[in-house]
Structures are given as structure tokens and as C-alpha cells.
Amino acid sequence: MITVDDALARVLALAPGPEIETVGLDEAAGRVLMQDAISRMTQPPFDAAAMDGYALRQAEIGLPLKVIGEAGAGHPFNGETPEGTAIRIFTGASVPQGYDRVVMQENVAREGETLKITDASGGPHIRLRGGDFAEGDRVIAPRLLSSADVGLLAAMNVPHIAVARRPRVAVLATGDELVRPGDTPREGQIISSNDLAVAAMARKAGAEVSLLPIARDTRESLEAAFAAASQADLIVTIGGASVGDHDLVGSVTEAMGMERSFYRIAMRPGKPLMAGRLGQSAVLGLPGNPVSAIICATLFMLPLIGALQGLPRPTMIRRARLARELPPEGPRQHYLRAALIRHDDMPSIDPFEDQDSARLSLLSRADALLVRPAQQGALQAGSIVDYIALSDTCH
Numbered sequence: 460m461i462t463v464d465d466a467l468a469r470v471l472a473l474a475p476g477p478e479i480e481t482v483g484l485d486e487a488a489g490r491v492l493m494q495d496a497i498s499r500m501t502q503p504p505f506d507a508a509a510m511d512g513y514a515l516r517q518a519e520i521g522l523p524l525k526v527i528g529e530a531g532a533g534h535p536f537n538g539e540t541p542e543g544t545a546i547r548i549f550t551g552a553s554v555p556q557g558y559d560r561v562v563m564q565e566n567v568a569r570e571g572e573t574l575k576i577t578d579a580s581g582g583p584h585i586r587l588r589g590g591d592f593a594e595g596d597r598v599i600a601p602r603l604l605s606s607a608d609v610g611l612l613a614a615m616n617v618p619h620i621a622v623a624r625r626p627r628v629a630v631l632a633t634g635d636e637l638v639r640p641g642d643t644p645r646e647g648q649i650i651s652s653n654d655l656a657v658a659a660m661a662r663k664a665g666a667e668v669s670l671l672p673i674a675r676d677t678r679e680s681l682e683a684a685f686a687a688a689s690q691a692d693l694i695v696t697i698g699g700a701s702v703g704d705h706d707l708v709g710s711v712t713e714a715m716g717m718e719r720s721f722y723r724i725a726m727r728p729g730k731p732l733m734a735g736r737l738g739q740s741a742v743l744g745l746p747g748n749p750v751s752a753i754i755c756a757t758l759f760m761l762p763l764i765g766a767l768q769g770l771p772r773p774t775m776i777r778r779a780r781l782a783r784e785l786p787p788e789g790p791r792q793h794y795l796r797a798a799l800i801r802h803d804d805m806p807s808i809d810p811f812e813d814q815d816s817a818r819l820s821l822l823s824r825a826d827a828l829l830v831r832p833a834q835q836g837a838l839q840a841g842s843i844v845d846y847i848a849l850s851d852t853c854h
């Protein structure tokens with residue numbers, strides 16, 4: 460069996476380079492910028508008042524000043540600014556040449572057109588031209604765009620950007636026992652949960668997801684499902700990956716011509732993970748146990764969806780102090796569901812007693828996956844260990 464690291468490298472190698480499309484800023488958040496965006500603006504475009512008050516000369520702060528006009532945001536003052544004068548000014552207005560200071564209106568006394576400064580502390584309350592960014596400055600690609608990035612691009616007057624096309628991901632649950640949420644399960648049936656969880660993760664990672672009808676444990680049903688998904692960049696199957704008589708995903712995909720890149724990895728849970736390429740699609744075969752499916756999707760599907768959008772392999776590992784002792788580890792790298800307890804320096808991590816790979820209620824309660832390398836010796840409480848924060852991935 461190959462290692463988790465090796466498997467991830469092979470999964471990422473299934474991703475072709477991203478296709479590029481142009482979108483407007485209202486569609487840009489969560490997309491991956493593929494070409495540097497170049498600012499068409501200098502910001503602020505002029506020296507701007509940072510407070511409501513009066514613009515004047517710092518050197519004349521002790522003198523009575525004559526108020527000769529007004530400037531508001533979008534309404535500049537275009538007159539002369541001789542010595543001994545000030546203007547009324549509002550936040551965001553251009554500060555006229557000659558003045559080098561804004562005093563807040565709370566700190567002045569005004570009688571008619573005469574202004575006296577009552578408190579000269581603070582200041583200068585002027586945002587200098589170009590203090591934020593300058594024309595020609597760049598937002599560097601590749602970059603997963605945040606809401607703040609969208610604001611920055613708008614301020615830069617860049618209305619359209621080149622981003623990676625959203626990967627098309629088809630999610631396929633397989634199994635005769637599965638029915639949809641809302642249906643009434645007959646004896647022996649359960650509700651299909653994994654496909655909805657995995658689809659939600661894929662969508663959050665930027666994919667355009669189609670949730671396929673549940674495939675039955677027959678060759679015909681699986682072949683029809685793969686045919687329906689053939690336009691996808693990535694087909695994610697769930698279940699039917701193990702060694703049972705009804706676990707057909709491997710043999711059906713093989714018969715359809717899949718180039719398998721691996722099957723089974725030294726990971727717990729998630730041993731029966733499979734990956735390969737079928738036609739134009741990458742294929743990830745996740746195990747059916749719900750926790751295994753979601754953990755494999757966290758470790759492999761999310762980075763693959765990132766790679767399909769041109770993102771580099773993510774660093775997910777963080778460090779914590781172990782809250783209890785643990786016995787020696789077995790032959791597979793182990794991902795233990797755990798609670799995180801925050802502290803000022805480093806969090807402590809407390810793995811759950813029960814690590815059953817079918818218990819979704821525990822995964823939903825977990826904050827983190829404690830990562831233990833294969834064959835690691837027993838650990839004392841207080842040891843420093845690696846973990847993956849689920850808030851970064853599937854929560």
C-alpha cells in the first residue's frame with residue numbers, strides 16, 4: 460500500500476492545467492485569479508481628509524483663521540488658499556493645495572467666519588495620495604480571491620478578471636441500501652449522507668457540483684452513471700470500493716478503460732481509496748463509511764479541486780499538545796477525530812475514545828483530525844503532535 464503523501468502526489472498529478480475565463484467582480488469571490496490584476500487607479504487619488512472638520516496650515520494653528528469655503532466628498536474646493544485661511548472640510552474630500560492639516564470639528568471654536576483651534580493634538584488627519592496603492596500595483600496570481608480582494612480590485616477599477624474555470628465535479632453515491640433524505644427507508648435501507656456532505660465540501664472549494672442519482676450495485680447502473688458523468692473534470696464515487704461481492708466500482712471503471720493510479724493506501728480510515736483517470740475525468744473512489752469518505756475528501760478531493768483551479772498543494776498541518784497518552788500506532792497513518800482546547804500559546808488536542816469510521820455524529824462534533832504517522836510509538840500526554848483543523852476543510 461502506498462503512503463498518504465505518495466497518494467496525494469498521484470492525485471494532484473491527475474489535474475490538468477486550469478482553463479481560464481473572464482468574470483465580473485460580482486462573481487469573483489472564491490475564484491482563483493489566474494493573471495495578475497493591474498491597478499488602473501492610485502488610491503487615494505488625491506490627499507484626502509480623514510475627519511470632518513477644517514483644513515488649514517499646521518504652522519497657523521495658534522492664529523484666528525478665516526473660513527473661506529467648503530469641500531465635501533465629490534465636491535472639491537477650487538479656490539485660492541491664502542495664508543490665514545481655512546476651509547470647512549468633510550471626510551473623503553480632497554484637501555486643497557496649501558493646507559497640510561485637518562483639525563476635527565470637535566477641536567475648534569467657530570464664530571461667524573472666524574475659526575480658533577481649541578485642541579491641536581493628534582492629526583494631521585490627511586490620507587496622502589497613493590497611501591493605499593498606486594496605479595500599476597498588482598494583485599498577484601494565482602490567488603484564491605477573498606471578499607476583501609474583490610473590494611481591492613473594485614477600488615483599483617479592474618472590472619473584469621481572468622480566473623480559473625470552476626471545476627465540474629460529479630458526485631456519485633453507490634449502493635442498493637441507499638435512499639434520499641426525506642424518503643422512508645425500508646428494512647435494510649439507510650439514508651445516503653456521504654454524497655451530500657462531499658458535494659457541500661466540493662462546492663465550498665469552488666467546484667460546480669452535480670449530485671448524480673444514487674447508483675445501484677449493478678454493472679449496468681454504474682456504467683450508466685459514469686456515462687452520465689463523462690463531461691466532469693472530476694468524478695467522485697462513494698462506496699463500493701472495498702472487496703465485497705457488491706463492491707463493483709473498481710471493476711466497472713477498469714472495464715470502462717480507467718487508468719488506475721492507485722487503489723488502497725496506508726491510511727486509517729480510508730484504506731480502500733482509489734484514484735485514476737477515465738476519459739477526460741479524474742476519478743476519486745472514496746470508501747463508503749461516512750467518516751472515511753469525508754476524511755478522504757478532506758485530504759485528497761479538496762487539494763485536487765484546488766489543483767484543478769491552479770492552486771498549489773495546501774499546507775494543512777498545524778501543531779498541538781496532546782491532552783492524553785496514546786498507545787503505539789499501527790501500520791497505517793491514522794487520522795483521529797479530536798476536540799481542540801484553545802490556549803494562549805498552543806492548543807491542546809484530545810482525541811475521542813471512539814474512532815468508529817461510521818459515526819458521523821462524532822465527526823460533526825470534532826474540531827480536528829490528529830495525524831499520527833504509521834508505526835509511531837506510544838505518546839505521552841504533553842507530546843507535540845500534528846493536526847488538521849476541520850474548520851479549514853469540511854466544517
Ligand SMILES: Nc1nc2c(c(=O)[nH]1)N[C@H]1C(S)=C(S)[C@@H](COP(=O)(O)OP(=O)(O)OC[C@H]3O[C@@H](n4cnc5c(N)ncnc54)[C@H](O)[C@@H]3O)O[C@H]1N2
Pocket residue numbers: 632633634636637649650651652653654697698699700701702703706728729730731745746747748749751816
Ligand atoms: N473484508 C473486508 N471488508 C472490508 C474492508 C476490508 O479491507 N476487508 N474494509 C472496510 C473498510 S476500512 C471500509 S472503509 C469499508 C469501505 O467499503 P466500500 O467503500 O466498499 O463501501 P460500502 O461497502 O459500499 O459501504 C460501507 C458502509 O458505508 C455505508 N455507505 C455507503 N455509501 C453511503 C452513503 N452515500 N451515505 C451513507 N452511508 C453510506 C454503507 O451502507 C456501509 O455501511 O469496507 C470495509 N469492509
Ligand code: MOO
Pocket residue numbers: 726727728729730731746748751752816817
Ligand atoms: O479504512 Mo475504513 O475507511 O476504516 O472505514
